[in-house]
Amino acid sequence: MKHYIDAFYGFLDRIGYMHPIHPAMVHMPIGLVVGATVFIVIAAFARFHQFRVSAHHVMVLALIFWFPTVLFGILDWQRYLGGAWLFVIKMKLALALALLVFLVTGVVLGYRGKTAPKVLMLIYGLCFATVVVLGYFGGQLVYSGLAPAGPPVYRAGEKVFDNNCTGCHAHGGNVIAPDLPLAHASQLRSFEEFEQFIRNPKMPNGTAGDMPAFTATKISDEEAKALYDYIVHVIEQSSPGQALPISPSPGAN
Ligand code: HEC
Incomplete structure (x- = not known):
């Protein structure tokens, strides 16, 4: 397994991509969760019902993007941190699992429009909050990893x-x-x-x-x-x- 991870990152180095991949990938699920939350709030309060359909579709995309984002997070963790069990990593893994549960719940309940938008809003809100906290821990990893630049x-x-x-x-x-x-x-x-x-x-x-x-x-x-x-x-x-x-x-x- 380690051999394949090294080969993969070695290939990226050769084509000139020398950063972790997860931080680039992570904008997809974050943006989609934010978009779905905005749509469901509009559907709940302004009673524009077609927005509930939009919210649902965006949530499905967020769920799909959960998988590659977490996969690259794990690969980056192996590559850049040697798979070390840091506190931030444990937090990120636990939160990512919670997010998966919330996303699946949101998608299942939003299917066919049977659930009231206010209930969906609560679940989408949980996804949103989880994403924010995940972002906080991600930021800790990224910004504490800055190396001083020299001549x-x-x-x-x-x-x-x-x-x-x-x-x-x-x-x-x-x-x-x-x-x-x-x-x-x-x-x-x-x-x-x-x-x-x-x-x-x-x-x-x-x-x-x-x-x-x-x-x-x-x-x-x-x-x-x-x-x-x-x-x-x-x-x-x-x-x-x-x-x-x-x-x-x-x-x-
Ligand atoms: C996965 C985390 C990790 C990575 C990546 C890592 N180190 Fe370390 N480093 C450690 C740990 C933990 C120790 C304590 C000794 C040990 O575990 O072998 C250490 C100890 C050291 C020490 C001795 C510090 C002391 O005060 O005794 C040096 C020097 C060092 N590392 C250099 C490096 C260099 C250079 C690199 C990159 C090529 C590197 N390390 C990559 C975790 C890491």
Whole structure:
């Protein structure tokens, strides 16, 4: 399974799409739920009955789009967060399931127009509220994942970081093991130590932790060097804490 996910994202990288897919996809169900809710409110209060039919059709589309949106959410989670069970992920999965239940209920009750628009409004309202909270948690994932931008010489390393590390090490921290932040970690003392660590990550006591291993097929030696330079010269400089003594930047003249 992991092999297919890697191959799929590798293909996307090659055609130039290098972001998670779920955030682009998510506008479909959100927009459709909002549209259906607006239509059902009009049907309930203005008594324009044809709007109830519109609301129903839009809700059916929202239900259809639930599936690819959740699928890509799960794939992105595997690809960018290594499938780690973060609190936000648990919340998002639980809310996505609740949304599925509300959507199905709304679609079934709206079928053939037997249910009063005010009852439908309540269920559509639940869908709407769930989507808003889902969006809130999604935003937490997206905005806490911003990596600081550095001078152009570090762009290559920044890209490697964005693609592989930012999900867990946003702003040089560590969302899974907060007491082991990336910034100012002892493994950053030298490139050799760093590379050895990402190829075979370990907890301080030598046991295996939650960080996935990055083999040379995932991050080449050259990319690892660019990544190291970016972390040491950009992330560490913008994170509070005791900076390590570092060699002059490759771009300095
Ligand atoms: C799925 C989440 C995850 C991803 C992705 C991830 N890490 Fe980690 N990282 C961790 C965890 C958890 C630890 C604690 C040690 C362990 O679990 O092996 C850690 C520890 C570290 C440490 C040592 C920190 C310390 O204070 O001891 C470094 C350095 C590090 N990661 C670098 C990276 C780099 C570079 C990348 C990207 C190539 C990366 N990590 C990707 C979760 C992750």
